Amino acid sequence: MAHVAEKTSGDSSGLTDQLSSGNLGGGLWEYYKKIVMEEGADFNELSDTSMNGVLTFAGLFAATLAAFLAETYKSLSPDSDESGGDLTSSAVVINTLWVVALVISLLCALLATLIQDWTKTFLRAQAHPTAVTLEQQCLEHMSAHMGAQRYGLPLAPRLVVGLLHAAVVLFLAGIVVFFWHLNPIPARAALGVAGGSIFIYAVASALPLFDASCPFRTPLTDVYVFIIMLVTVIVPGALVYACLLIAAAWQRITKGPLNPGIRRTLNPVMMASQLKDPYATSRVYHAIKDYFTRRKSEEPPPLLPLVFDAIMGNDQIDETAVNAEKVRFLWDRVGPYAMEHPEALQYVVGALIDGWSPVVDDMLIGLCYDAAELPKIAAALGSVHTTFAATSMLRLLQLLFQAEDANDRALRATVGQGVRWQATDAIVDAFAGFTRQLDALRQAEIEQRSTELLAALSSFRTTLLQLLIHTSPSSRDAKARTQILRMFAELQRYDGTKLQRVSADDPEDMMGLLSLDRGDAVKVVVAKLASRNCLTLIAGAKESDWEGAWDNPDRRYLRRTTPGTLRWRELFPAAAQRGTSAASAFFRDFLKDVGLGHWLVAGSAFTTPPHTSLKAAAVVALRDVANTVDFRPLIQEPSRADHDLTSASTAAERFEIPGSPRLDKVEEGTLSLSHE
Incomplete structure (x- = not known):
């Protein structure tokens, strides 16, 4: 049970109690x-x-x-x-x-x-x-x-x-x-009976292809399936592979070496194992269609990695005690039981699922739209009493919200991001009580000098920000934006779960961000939230004496091509420039506490001090955060009430991104946008 011990080393009460009681995984x-x-x-x-x-x-x-x-x-x-x-x-x-x-x-x-x-x-x-x-x-x-x-x-x-x-x-x-x-007469009789029997056998064998409830399945049915796959999957798959080889060769010539994920995908054995899937060709088609759809509304990712991601998922090969295929095998048999028993559900996610993979996406994508099953997850949120259970539920929500497949992407491109959130009211409603429990567990975690829950919470916020950045002000995405910001607002209510301020004018009222009706303003504010999430993670790690795996909070729970919590700047390159907002008192004091007080000097290059005990990941991440604010002397930091009024307005103004909208004064709690 080494894998269980490794994943729960920071929790002295979760699985340990189950192990001692003999009721591992809630039955x-x-x-x-x-x-x-x-x-x-x-x-x-x-x-x-x-x-x-x-x-x-x-x-x-x-x-x-x-x-x-x-x-x-x-x-x-x-x-x-x-x-x-x-x-x-x-x-x-x-x-x-x-x-x-x-x-x-x-x-x-x-x-x-x-x-x-x-x-x-x-x-x-x-x-x-x-x-x-x-x-x-x-x-x-x-x-x-x-x-x-x-x-x-x-x-x-x-x-x-x-x-x-x-x-x-x-x-x-x-x-x-x-x-x-x-004698031709008995021969003709034998031919007629044999031919008629074979014809009936052939027709009966084909019926299950048109009606799944037909019981007349024979070995010839499998031959028909193979022929259909040969025509619709294997031959087109071979053509797709040939095209990918040509595209990869062109990228190698024009843009340099291929990344390890693409090189691994080009392995004929790996490619064959994926293209034997009857829906592989369809996924490639939808990936290409998704690429051209996103070109119309946003900056699309490179086409070749997008196609490879559709085929293989760019999953990281990981030999764990319970790999994704075993988890899927288990889930197919005990999924209904786990959904009815919170302890079992928390055990599957916390002890067995070791990160994101296309198999996990396939397991969870159906739940995203299932109005009957999502309330069961909401009920499990109310049954959290240990750090292990809380971490498991955060990871489950993270995997659930980011799960997708080609059909889901095509649906959201057609009708908007809100379609994925129509059935999530039960989860978001239960999130308030879950956040209250998270706050209590975070306080206990600090005393235990652990960062497991802190890392899961930070990574969960990163996933929410990834989803928020793809929403638009249109009514098609209103449900998605509202639900995401409601969860942020609940987390902001408690000291153990709220985001720390990077700049003095960082907003506390998350729901005020709903008023932003321009994409560039949203990106600026989301970038600010990402920098605050990064600072909150590092500050929490300091409270726990830098113990635990806080420097790798996402630990395979994000897609391999997605920048993680500490690499937030890669998602928002515009936020890398020096900001004009004054750094918050919290950020200034924190830099002094960790031995980076010289960064507060005007014109500092944010150099790494010699003989520092900070991990390189923390120094790099703090430098990225420091680049977003100005360290001029802070006269007086606005009160929380003032923040509730100004909320997102200064976040968009201070960055001064060319072409971004300017938020006018707030009147009676509403925000309006205008252009100079």
Whole structure:
């Protein structure tokens, strides 16, 4: 259980209590074991039934073939009285068809016995695990079960049945040829019955392709699926791969070396594993369509990385104790249970999900639109009593809000960002009580000199800012902007969760940002919030004596191509210039406390002092934040009440970005925009 210990080392009460009580994951593993035992019993019964039937039929079929061959093999002898060329040719065809059918039937009988033995061995290993704890036993089972699926053990019975069906077709063909040269009448009768049966078999096999409820699935159905995939996926996928190779070569020539993610994606094995997905070509199409759609309204990302992200997700390869595929395997079986039991849900997210991946996106994207399931997540927010549980729920919300796929991106490009937030009222309403608990847990975390919850909270804010920057003032995005700012406003109510001020005029009233109706003003204010989030993270790390993994707060929970909390400036290059707002008293005092007091001198180059104990990540991040303010003497910092009135206005004015709107005076709590 090393992975659990590593992820919860800073929490002395969360998983530790569950471990000591034997109720790890709120009964999750007990439920999982019950489900997989039922699956194993069903698989064993199906395997026994189908393979016993194969053995019986193969035996009878082989005996029938042997009886026919006993009469026809003599015609192949050189001493045979039959010397006609046509008859000799037909004898070769007949015997060839029947001999191949006989060999196939015998092989089917052999494979049937092997499959029964493999199944018994597999189930025996599940019934007698070598691991000690229940969690380790279930993880051991998952590895074995996924290995069986990877090597096609559940598909083996269908393959044997398909081979046996092919042997029957060969036998019928031999019957028709055999009688054709003896008497055409019985040959025509055999041909009619055999041909009609094969036609009905072919039609029945195709019906499940048009109606998923049709039970007439046969091995030929899988052949149809393969042909369809060959035409719609494999061939177009090969063409896509060829085009990507050409595009990558062009980028290498014109823009320099490719990044490691693209190089890994170009690996033929990796590409083949992704392009075998029936929706891969569709994802590429939507990625290209998304690129041209975003060109009309904003600065689009480079096309090539966008296409690679659609195919592969640019996921970081990570060999963890429970990888994303295992989590998906587990979620498919215990997802409904976890959604009904907050402890189980928190355990899955906190102990098993080790970051973002396309598989996690696929797991969660459906929940974003499910008005029946989101209230269950809201209920779990109200069942947070430990640092582990709070961190897990923050990570869940982070993964949930940023989950997407090609269809989701196309939908939001068509109807706006607000469509993703229509069903989130229950979560945002529950966020108020959750924030109150976060504040209490943050105080306890400081006493324990831990930063796990602080890092998760900072990374969660970064995700919200990423989402906020893509909203527009239009009514299509109003729901998204409102819900995001409501969560920011709740966090700002408590000392343990609020953002610290970077400049003296930083707003406290987050809902005032709704009044910003120009994209450039929004970007300036969001950049200010990102700098405050960065400062808050570093200040919190100092309160905990710099313990924990605060310098890597996002830890794979953001997409690999997304700048993290401490690299906020990469998202907002315009904010890198020296600002004109006066630095807040908090920021000035903090710089003095960490040994960077010389930065307060006018014209300082923000150099790193020799022999500093600060981590390089903290110095670089603080330098980026310091670049956004002016360290002229601070006469008097406005009160919080004043901030509630001025809110976002000075944030847009102080940066003085060319072409940005200027916020006029606030009258009766409203904001208006004008241009010089």
